[in-house]
Amino acid sequence: MSGSRPVDKLFNRRAVVAAGGGGVLFSGLIARLFQLQILDGERYQAIAKENSVRLDLAPPLRGNILDRFGRPLAAHRQAGRISIVREQAGDVAAVLKEVARHIDLSEARQQQIVAETRRQAAFQPVIVRGELSYEDFAKMSLRAPEMPGILVEMAATRSYPRGRDFAHVLGYVAKASQSDLERLSDGTTRDEAKAIRRLFHHPNMRTGRSGLERYAEEWLRGEAGFRKLEANAAGRIIREFDAPELAPKRGRDIHLTVDAELQRVAIDRFGEESGAAVVLDIETGDILAFVSTPAFDPNDFVNGISQADYDLLRFSDRFPLYHKAYDGTYPPGSTFKMVVATAALEAGVINPNERVFCNRRYRFGNNTWHCWKPGGHGSVNMHQAIKGSCDVYFYETARRVGIEKLAETARKFGFGQRWELGLTGGRSGVVPDDAWKRENRGEPWYEGETLNVGIGQGQVSASPLQLAIMSARIAAEGRIITPRIIGNGPRPDADIPLDEPLDGDIMRRMKAGMFGVTSEGGGTAYRSGDLGLGGPRLAGKTGTSQVRRISATERRSGILKGENIDRKLRDHALFVAYAPADDPKYAISVIVEHGEGGSRTAAPIARDIIAAAIRMDSARAPVYTATAAVSGNRPSTGGT
Template sequence: MRRPAKPGRLRQMLTRRTILLAGLQAGVIGTLGVQMRRIAVEQNQSFRLLAEENRVNIRLIPPVRGLVFDRLGKPLAYNEPNYKIDMVREQSGDPETVLRRLATIIPITEEDIASALEEMSKRRGFVPVTVAEDLDWEHIAAVSANAPALPGITPELGHYRIYPQADDFAHILGFVGPVSDYDLSQTDDDDPLLLIPRFQIGKNGIERRIEKPLRGKSGVKRIEVNSIGRVMRVLGREESQPGANVQLTIDNRLQRYAMERLGKESAAAVVMDVRNGDIVALASAPSFDPNKFVRGISTTDWNALNTDTYKPMLNKTVTGTYPPGSTFKMVTALAALKGGFVKPDDKVYCGGYLELHNRRFHCWRRGGHGKVDMHDSLKKSCDVYYYEVCQEVGIENISAMAKELGIGVEHELELPAVREGLAPTKDWKKRRRDADWVIGDTLNASIGQGFVLASPMQLAVMTARIASGTKISPRLVNAIDNRPHPVKGREPLDIDPEHLDVVRKGMYGVVNERGGTAGRSRIRKEGWDMAGKTGTSQVRFITKEERARGVIRNSDLPWERRDHALFVAYAPADNPRFSISVVVEHGGGGSSVAAPIAKDIMLEALELSEDMDYRSLPTDVRAGRERPDDKA
């Protein structure tokens, strides 16, 4: 049996326990005190900021996109207000429930709800997602009035892009559309605006090539929200910077006329001011309505554009490249004169063909032209003359002259997919075709066939350089935010002026002298005489058998096997103001199809020329205005 402890010993044991417990309690209390001091004093700023972030949201303010005008201040692209509803998932609690409440106030469908939920699932919780747009003010007022029952929902004011000229400027302006995953994968642009769902950027044309200046810079809005995400007040706001205004060199009146004149053809026309390189018309037909892309083009419309044989989505003026045919003969003529291989009055006999190595190279005129000099070779477009001359000139000299005149080089324009064409050389064929250059290649190239390719833009530049004697380069943008773009290429060509005069007189004869291939397209108004050159380029091979029984007429061939029709010109002949090139795909003859179109467009350009001088943008038309004065 255990004996009870003595009273003295018991008091001693209680005292030790009391002291131990008291020490432990003091240690815990001290540790808590130290931690509380660190939180309250040392980490006060950090926790205060965390708390601030829980009640303050920072939102981007998208900028208003810059406006686009023609050379006279006519609006070509502007913005209209778009009332929309955004939703932030992390502030809404149950997004689906909130969206169904919203559906009782504004017109949104089950498909819209499903689309919004899917979009929110792909984005971070704090990123606003647009769930409805293009609403009336009454809808916005109703949503605002029911804000307590719609957590995470915010009415916003956005903007729609409008293209008032529609089809006429589609290939120049392009269009805008929502940023896609593909767009993000193709750019290193870290602008946070690109992460905003449905934020629109340029997808084609000027809108794409001048995207950053047109886009502007975002602003920031700091708002205070309560525990359920309702906006209580705006704490601060830094306004966005609107995009820059862009003024083009295009005259909307001439552009509209050119598009109407091309009609239903698959064709292109370029009009260029030879004095400064201004592109005053850049027409590619058929075209499309860019407004359909802004809000999302329908599957039916998209399929129709993509299956159209005439390729309405293709900008034929700079992306389309074609054998230039006889419009290239000025290149060969100038190369021959520069090298001293021929004199202007040297004559060549044309019997309808040149036979070389048991192969016949035919002239377009079956019976031939008889004896012709350089002037007649241009006026009558004799092929055999160039077959004979080019054998001495050689492809290297022809190629070098083509590049001097703007063919085979990529011109700097604010448009996507600008092609450089092709001025072939022996080295090019070896590298690209793994084959040696043969004399037949030179004969074909001398008349703009074979491997030679040029865009309508390049043909207009070639003609402008011949007319002006300078290396003038094309210019599409006059100014960005009233800062003028420079004129390039006013230095003289590396060509003897006398040689240029020989070619100019030949081009004058094409239109204005008896026997010229474009005599029916002569401008009869005094002082407006036009100098030009017709061209017809083959897209199929004509066999010996077909030539023997008679070449099939273009009108009897399927459309895609017909010749291309081309014409280049400048006017007035004695004081050049404009150059023009017209290409009609599979149109047949250049003299019968392309030349009359070019004549009509040139006449319109000359009649409008007094109004084509530069004008500055109106000082009250600044980026940020939804819609400029349409009377400009």
């Protein structure tokens, strides 16, 4: 020790005293440690073995999805489940053998579980069987106390009370796969990604795989929390502490604009047919029914679907996995004729009173185009041409308009662009023009092809949603209509494609034509005009979407139809409509795949659905307050 001054000596003395004091305190701590760990050790070891209080990750309950009147479309049900905790089970294989004496549990599955428990931390439960029957649940609840490490509990499982009805809109949830985890943790920090991984490994946790469930995953998910539990040596939870500050936060609900009952009626009306229907509220753009049938049952997917069942869906010739209303694009057939007529009037290439003579043949270049009507329509003006769906009139009109102008008008109606609804999927269809053809087919546009487009065949294609929007816009005399299916929920973040108001006078002419189709002599759907409601009538337009080319030989010998032709080759039947005709409220599009004639199969279905909508007043005020209108780059309609 340095320093010989008195001050140094004093400091040294005091430092030794302080060090001594510190030594005493440290010794005291060690003595206390000795007391706790050695003297009282056995007692504490016993306590530690007996009961353990722990915090278990508690996954949040997913938000519900409801229809416009609050009917649940996606909710939860309770299902029984057995799981095993390695730490408490000791010999997992032996315990599983015991379990297998009471419930069905294959040897292979037992080994699988043993392997799984080894991969996880000793205290983490591994699911032995989910979806227990009531008898199994009761049996196991009774036996569990004798089986160490076995937990029998009820857990909330996603359920879709309306089964197939909203399969494509809602999509479904499933256990997160590796690729799901990667997608979910995309763009998060490392710590967040870890939290997501841990959460989604929880046996109760599901993630949206398709449809709204996938699109609105974050909105619906909620926040994880913890359960504070006390368990005894056998792993049985003997107490759950009330810990509201730790509770998981439930996901948010979503209200759709659809009317589940209308959807039901629509699907029933299709019967065995395969097809799609879209019903729009013209006033608000609310999608009231969004039908694609047949469909799969999303409930089958929640706990994993078997390969065999999945293959049945995958290889069915009615394509139940396919969202025909949103992802399906079809040549619009004659329903496209209003677009052609609008383009002609906009371009001023035809006077609505001008007459075109139809003798069933239209010659252009070295080819001949045909009208559908045997014998032709004779001399028709625009109104008569729409009413009778005269092909020759529209070959001539389309040729005069030209493909570029035709494409421009079609885009104004919303064709050729994807409408963002907040669901997965959605196709834009094709509005062909010269640039499109050069890019996609590597050759220039030929004028002859314009004639095909003139009757909605050839390269042009549209989804049932787009056709419903077209119908609604005609009914609304040109006003812009933005379709939406999320009434209250996450706002679709993509820009809604821009479209422009259409000329009111032209639209009134189209309405008159569509009224003629269903309500005047010579209309192609004259029988479907009466809604059977005593007053309101339906206005619409039929269409037939050609699936195959008709050869000249076949045309001469009689075009094959109905039972004489393979279903796959039959034409699709289309119908677009709105009602009531004098004060339009609902717009609809219907496609019946391989249904052959629009007037024969599609129109009656459309009529019955729209009549049901009027009868049930589907467009009445919903129970939610709508999410604020989507802002974006849309032009204002001028303060109406």
